Amino acid sequence: MIFVYLCCFLLFLYYLYRKNYKYWESKGVLTEKPFFIFGSFYDVALRRKHLFHKVREIYDKFSTPYVGIYIFNQPTLVIRSPELLKKVLVKDFDKFINRKVAANESVDPVFFHTLFSAKNDNWRNLRAKISPVFTSGKIKLMFPLMKECGTDLLNYFKKRSGGVIEARNVTKKYAVDIISSCAFGINSYCLKDDNSEIMQIATQLVDFKSFIRSISIFCFFFMPKLVDIFRLTFADKKASEYLMNVFKTTINERRKKTIVRNDLIDMLHNLKENSSSSDFTFDDVKMAAQALSFFSAGNDTTSITITFALYELALNTDIQNRLREEIRKRYEAHGDFTYEAIQEMKYLEMVLCETLRKYPLTIFLNREAVSNYTLEESGLTIDKGTSIMIPVAGLHFDEEYFPNPEKFDPERFSDENKSKIVPYTYMPFGDGPRICIGMTFMSLYKSITNVDVLGQRFAMLVSKVALAYILKDFAVEKTDSTTVPMQLDPGAIFLMNKNGVNLRVVEVK
Numbered sequence: 001m002i003f004v005y006l007c008c009f010l011l012f013l014y015y016l017y018r019k020n021y022k023y024w025e026s027k028g029v030l031t032e033k034p035f036f037i038f039g040s041f042y043d044v045a046l047r048r049k050h051l052f053h054k055v056r057e058i059y060d061k062f063s064t065p066y067v068g069i070y071i072f073n074q075p076t077l078v079i080r081s082p083e084l085l086k087k088v089l090v091k092d093f094d095k096f097i098n099r100k101v102a103a104n105e106s107v108d109p110v111f112f113h114t115l116f117s118a119k120n121d122n123w124r125n126l127r128a129k130i131s132p133v134f135t136s137g138k139i140k141l142m143f144p145l146m147k148e149c150g151t152d153l154l155n156y157f158k159k160r161s162g163g164v165i166e167a168r169n170v171t172k173k174y175a176v177d178i179i180s181s182c183a184f185g186i187n188s189y190c191l192k193d194d195n196s197e198i199m200q201i202a203t204q205l206v207d208f209k210s211f212i213r214s215i216s217i218f219c220f221f222f223m224p225k226l227v228d229i230f231r232l233t234f235a236d237k238k239a240s241e242y243l244m245n246v247f248k249t250t251i252n253e254r255r256k257k258t259i260v261r262n263d264l265i266d267m268l269h270n271l272k273e274n275s276s277s278s279d280f281t282f283d284d285v286k287m288a289a290q291a292l293s294f295f296s297a298g299n300d301t302t303s304i305t306i307t308f309a310l311y312e313l314a315l316n317t318d319i320q321n322r323l324r325e326e327i328r329k330r331y332e333a334h335g336d337f338t339y340e341a342i343q344e345m346k347y348l349e350m351v352l353c354e355t356l357r358k359y360p361l362t363i364f365l366n367r368e369a370v371s372n373y374t375l376e377e378s379g380l381t382i383d384k385g386t387s388i389m390i391p392v393a394g395l396h397f398d399e400e401y402f403p404n405p406e407k408f409d410p411e412r413f414s415d416e417n418k419s420k421i422v423p424y425t426y427m428p429f430g431d432g433p434r435i436c437i438g439m440t441f442m443s444l445y446k447s448i449t450n451v452d453v454l455g456q457r458f459a460m461l462v463s464k465v466a467l468a469y470i471l472k473d474f475a476v477e478k479t480d481s482t483t484v485p486m487q488l489d490p491g492a493i494f495l496m497n498k499n500g501v502n503l504r505v506v507e508v509k
């Protein structure tokens with residue numbers, strides 16, 4: 001008898017759960033069919049398909065300005081039309097100011113206070129405080145720290161000349177070294193020491209490989225109630241505590257010895273000292289939250305971008321040779337890799353912009369409607385609390401905006417061509433006031449297609465330094481173990497090849 005009651009109860013729960021699956025139909029919105037309890041992303045949830053392919057598949061299947069989907073049982077509106085995207089991201093930004101991501105202050109105060117998860121006025125105040133940290137002048141002050149890591153990267157290649165490297169592993173070491181130096185003021189020596197403790201911490205911090213961890217991250221975006229019920233933390237607890245201790249020790253050391261290093265810690269510390277507003281204080285928790293989020297946001301994003309750039313250069317030797325020629329010319333003209341020399345490398349910038357088109361790390365952007373919002377064009381009311389998905393991967397591969405999209409073609413970003421890019425179709429760093437802070441300031445309300453301002457930003461600079469140091473003296477080549485075409489690992493949150501990216505490195509005279 002108990003068994004029958006239990007079955008009835010479970011059936012009732014199932015009925016309640018699936019009731020939402022009528023939501024888009026009732027609003028007359030075309031819908032990607034949901035399946036069982038997983039919704040429209042069942043093959044992603046079951047790890048049969050990478051999110052990148054699924055987002056492109058949904059984008060390509062429809063031609064309407066928007067499409068309704070369900071992620072588990074959460075209705076989500078996928079917006080395809082650039083005109084509507086402009087409204088959501090910029091024009092009516094106030095109505096879509098927040099990301100739909102769970103953050104619980106009592107369980108995970110650090111994640112709660114990061115720019116990424118902050119909401120409404122909390123976010124406005126934080127962003128206003130932190131934006132000045134990323135001006136080109138301040139980033140230029142960090143350039144000597146980046147060059148030190150560039151030299152270590154070059155030495156790493158020299159030691160392995162003629163051999164095969166796994167590019168993701170090497171670029172991650174480089175990115176962790178730079179971000180440790182610029183965000184935490186410490187030398188992590190990942191490139192010099194295979195057993196570096198910080199490298200292990202960086203991997204552990206946002207390691208979403210295990211099924212449980214990847215489901216828990218899914219909950220942050222799509223099942224926020226479970227985050228509260230199970231008291232989940234976004235980053236690995238032990239790794240965050242370790243980094244917090246490093247951060248506190250560094251700050252205390254500097255206070256004692258009045259050391260100035262012009263890195264992010266110095267800048268965040270100055271912000272705290274000069275935080276005078278009575279309604280918003282930039283306290284220790286907020287300061288630590290930013291340092292930690294720069295550390296986690298900064299290392300995987302830049303290292304994966306550099307990895308994909310190297311991969312494409314190995315497959316396209318003509319592009320690689322042209323880039324090397326530019327790097328050598330600028331190096332010779334300045335006698336060194338100065339900040340100015342790197343900024344003058346226009347083709348390098350074009351290669352990176354194309355890398356970020358073909359491999360957009362953030363496959364989709366995410367927003368939440370903070371109040372009911374009616375679309376003038378169709379009369380559809382987007383209800384308060386609805387999750388909005390902006391399918392960056394779909395837009396970047398749309399033939400209409402980027403002809404022959406599978407081709408790696410840096411010419412799309414030449415001076416002549418970049419002005420033809422339709423606004424809100426190229427968004428590797430997002431767009432609008434919530435655009436990635438790692439590249440922003442002047443471009444806050446502009447479309448990213450104005451690539452001139454990109455060169456001065458942190459993430460691009462870190463990637464440029466790596467490619468300049470490597471390619472001046474080394475060629476990267478495809479080997480028998482290089483996977484072509486790329487086979488994305490469906491278990492990885494970011495884009496990554498299943499078997500890594502193996503490349504031969506050969507010294508070029």
Ligand code: HEM
Binds near residue numbers: 294299305366434460
């Ligand atoms: C190639 C490297 C990078 C890529 C492709 C990238 C991409 C992105 C994207 C797509 C967003 C969401 C924007 C939106 O919703 O409109 C974002 C947000 C953010 N990124 Fe990056 N990022 C990169 C590097 C960095 C670095 C190096 C840092 C810090 C040092 C950083 C810090 C942040 C922060 C704090 C946010 C949240 C901004 C806010 O909500 O106000 N990112 N990034």
